[in-house]
Amino acid sequence: MNAMTPSHLAYVPFVSVANMMKLVHHIGLERFLIDLSGDIEADFKRWPEFDKVARVASHSPGGVIELMPTADRALYGFKYVNGHPKNTRTGHQTVTAFGVLSDVATGYPVLFTEMTLLTALRTAAMSALVGRYLAPKDADVMALIGNGAQCEFQAFAFRAICGINRLKLFDIDPKASEKAATNLRAHGFDVRICQSAQDAVEGAQIITTCTADKQYATILTDNMVGAGVHVNAIGGDCPGKTELHRDILLRADIFVEYPEQTRVEGEIQQLNEDHPVTELWQVMRGDVPGRRDARQITLFDSVGFATEDFSALRYVKRMVEDTGFAVPLDLLADPDDPRDLFGMLERAKPV
Amino acid sequence: MNAMTPSHLAYVPFVSVANMMKLVHHIGLERFLIDLSGDIEADFKRWPEFDKVARVASHSPGGVIELMPTADRALYGFKYVNGHPKNTRTGHQTVTAFGVLSDVATGYPVLFTEMTLLTALRTAAMSALVGRYLAPKDADVMALIGNGAQCEFQAFAFRAICGINRLKLFDIDPKASEKAATNLRAHGFDVRICQSAQDAVEGAQIITTCTADKQYATILTDNMVGAGVHVNAIGGDCPGKTELHRDILLRADIFVEYPEQTRVEGEIQQLNEDHPVTELWQVMRGDVPGRRDARQITLFDSVGFATEDFSALRYVKRMVEDTGFAVPLDLLADPDDPRDLFGMLERAKPV
Numbered sequence: 001m002n003a004m005t006p007s008h009l010a011y012v013p014f015v016s017v018a019n020m021m022k023l024v025h026h027i028g029l030e031r032f033l034i035d036l037s038g039d040i041e042a043d044f045k046r047w048p049e050f051d052k053v054a055r056v057a058s059h060s061p062g063g064v065i066e067l068m069p070t071a072d073r074a075l076y077g078f079k080y081v082n083g084h085p086k087n088t089r090t091g092h093q094t095v096t097a098f099g100v101l102s103d104v105a106t107g108y109p110v111l112f113t114e115m116t117l118l119t120a121l122r123t124a125a126m127s128a129l130v131g132r133y134l135a136p137k138d139a140d141v142m143a144l145i146g147n148g149a150q151c152e153f154q155a156f157a158f159r160a161i162c163g164i165n166r167l168k169l170f171d172i173d174p175k176a177s178e179k180a181a182t183n184l185r186a187h188g189f190d191v192r193i194c195q196s197a198q199d200a201v202e203g204a205q206i207i208t209t210c211t212a213d214k215q216y217a218t219i220l221t222d223n224m225v226g227a228g229v230h231v232n233a234i235g236g237d238c239p240g241k242t243e244l245h246r247d248i249l250l251r252a253d254i255f256v257e258y259p260e261q262t263r264v265e266g267e268i269q270q271l272n273e274d275h276p277v278t279e280l281w282q283v284m285r286g287d288v289p290g291r292r293d294a295r296q297i298t299l300f301d302s303v304g305f306a307t308e309d310f311s312a313l314r315y316v317k318r319m320v321e322d323t324g325f326a327v328p329l330d331l332l333a334d335p336d337d338p339r340d341l342f343g344m345l346e347r348a349k350p351v
Numbered sequence: 352m353n354a355m356t357p358s359h360l361a362y363v364p365f366v367s368v369a370n371m372m373k374l375v376h377h378i379g380l381e382r383f384l385i386d387l388s389g390d391i392e393a394d395f396k397r398w399p400e401f402d403k404v405a406r407v408a409s410h411s412p413g414g415v416i417e418l419m420p421t422a423d424r425a426l427y428g429f430k431y432v433n434g435h436p437k438n439t440r441t442g443h444q445t446v447t448a449f450g451v452l453s454d455v456a457t458g459y460p461v462l463f464t465e466m467t468l469l470t471a472l473r474t475a476a477m478s479a480l481v482g483r484y485l486a487p488k489d490a491d492v493m494a495l496i497g498n499g500a501q502c503e504f505q506a507f508a509f510r511a512i513c514g515i516n517r518l519k520l521f522d523i524d525p526k527a528s529e530k531a532a533t534n535l536r537a538h539g540f541d542v543r544i545c546q547s548a549q550d551a552v553e554g555a556q557i558i559t560t561c562t563a564d565k566q567y568a569t570i571l572t573d574n575m576v577g578a579g580v581h582v583n584a585i586g587g588d589c590p591g592k593t594e595l596h597r598d599i600l601l602r603a604d605i606f607v608e609y610p611e612q613t614r615v616e617g618e619i620q621q622l623n624e625d626h627p628v629t630e631l632w633q634v635m636r637g638d639v640p641g642r643r644d645a646r647q648i649t650l651f652d653s654v655g656f657a658t659e660d661f662s663a664l665r666y667v668k669r670m671v672e673d674t675g676f677a678v679p680l681d682l683l684a685d686p687d688d689p690r691d692l693f694g695m696l697e698r699a700k701p702v
Contacts (some may be wrong), residue, residue, distance in 0.1 A: 053407065064458075067420055087457055093686075096684065155692065180693075328371055332447045345372050350373075
């Protein structure tokens with residue numbers, strides 16, 4: 001083997017943003033969300049098989065950079081993700097992400113992919129999956145408060161997975177609502193733009209909050225959440241960042257992904273450390289009930305957990321096989337003799 | 352902007368293995384090691400400015416996968432690295448790595464690079480840098496025990512930084528020693544292959560151990576380490592993996608990178624948790640002495656710390672600027688309107 005023509009071991013399949021978009025259109029957005037939510041559900045049902053740690057966060061005045069690893073016996077996955085609420089002022093995304101899936105047996109990466117788009121998709125797929133367990137059976141209207149980058153994906157996932165077609169939008173920036181309404185109406189959603197969060201939640205059986213900025217700390221006040229509602233709270237996801245008034249939490253039955261992480265990052269950081277919560281993997285396995293009655297307020301305190309990214313990485317790995325949507329990246333040094341890394345370098349010397 | 356032609360914000364400079372090798376030859380291996388050790392030293396001297404955490408390890412029967420993050424106020428870096436001792440049996444590297452450097456202000460990655468080769472270089476640069484502080488002044492012979500992928504890089508770094516040209520090699524696999532000897536003699540090193548570790552250490556003022564396999568737990572026994580020697584112990588770097596007999600540790604003054612990590616991973620996992628160690632950043636700042644006298648045994652219990660990778664990432668970032676050694680990778684979704692991720696996806700739809 002010539003040092004300049006690496007063996008197949010040197011290459012890691014890479015899915016760029018452009019190719020992720022092609023993959024989504026190739027599969028179809030709703031099919032992608034349905035299949036991904038199925039994979040997430042299957043992985044939640046085998047929850048004890050995963051190595052789980054709260055994500056590793058590096059906080060700075062402008063935001064946070066996080067690493068989210070998890071593994072089962074066969075595969076290891078991690079996501080790099082940032083959260084910088086002020087980024088939109090300079091034309092940057094609030095959240096960007098990429099991820100890697102690796103073979104546990106060798107430690108070699110087997111997939112490297114953009115995850116900004118994939119995170120939006122898996123977050124929406126997870127929300128709607130949880131909605132299937134917790135939302136009232138007759139739900140047909142969802143309030144969407146916060147009409148940023150995550151908003152339309154939530155709408156598509158709840159339509160594909162829970163059959164919700166009627167949406168009430170509110171954002172403190174009317175342009176954000178107009179953007180979302182235009183995007184969604186083009187796909188047959190029944191959309192109403194509201195002038196206040198109060199207006200948006202009226203008549204909605206599902207309330208999704210997905211705002212980004214740390215400063216809007218009380219998106220929902222206690223009086224806005226009536227009996228029987230399911231609250232899908234996406235935006236409260238790091239220390240000091242919450243969206244719901246504490247009184248709502250005290251009236252709700254709270255469902256979480258991984259309590260160790262949610263107690264630090266989620267809405268429940270406002271509550272005592274021993275406040276009872278239900279773990280979603282137990283609901284999905286049927287070990288504990290989800291929604292019990294029509295008047296119960298259910299709350300999914302969503303912060304996003306590493307197994308959801310793992311499910312998404314594995315789904316994409318499977319879907320890009322035998323397509324042109326992954327291109328080989330020369331990421332791993334692979335000398336003929338694994339002990340002769342120096343020799344490989346030597347043979348690459350320009351003559 | 353067309354969705355299929357991302358803006359400059361979408362692209363992350365990527366350094367492949369082939370380009371890293373070109374960069375090393377472009378700069379020159381010895382110059383690379385000297386400059387990188389200078390950057391590592393400068394960063395150790397400003398140690399308190401870094402966010403430091405022990406690396407996040409995922410252990411499995413065959414090895415370990417680790418994430419090593421750190422940050423200062425301006426930049427965030429992390430490395431993905433695996434360690435799988437049995438990998439060579441299937442033609443894989445024991446250690447592969449890649450890394451990312453990001454802008455703390457936005458969370459956006461600014462460099463994505465192979466780090467298998469770069470880790471070998473930074474490990475060697477760090478060893479020789481520490482050798483400059485701890486090895487006896489008249490040292491001219493180094494024993495190199497373990498002649499795998501790291502061996503030649505250690506030799507080059509100790510020659511470039513400490514002036515060591517005479518090497519005594521030993522490996523339980525004679526082919527590994529022959530490989531290293533051939534590589535090193537071609538560059539003017541005075542190399543002798545030894546039949547035992549005992550033979551190799553005789554007359555050496557510096558002993559470098561860089562073996563990989565968990566099963567060779569006692570590379571050096573107590574009688575092999577005489578007064579005045581500096582031991583550069585590279586290979587003991589995860590729980591249950593050590594190279595030195597405990598009695599050597601009890602006679603040596605032990606120098607470490609980050610005690611919280613070394614007590615778990617290094618040779619000193621064999622000692623009590625309160626056994627005194629000296630932190631290298633304090634030695635480099637001149638706050639505490641390095642080698643004090645000619646008969647002292649000094650031991651660098653090297654496990655590799657995230658700031659060393661940070662220094663290496665930043666060095667590579669600087670060096671590839673205005674060269675062709677980094678190519679743009681379409682890694683970050685970057686819609687015109689940051690809140691309109693969905694619209695970007697829509698516009699990418701095949702017509």
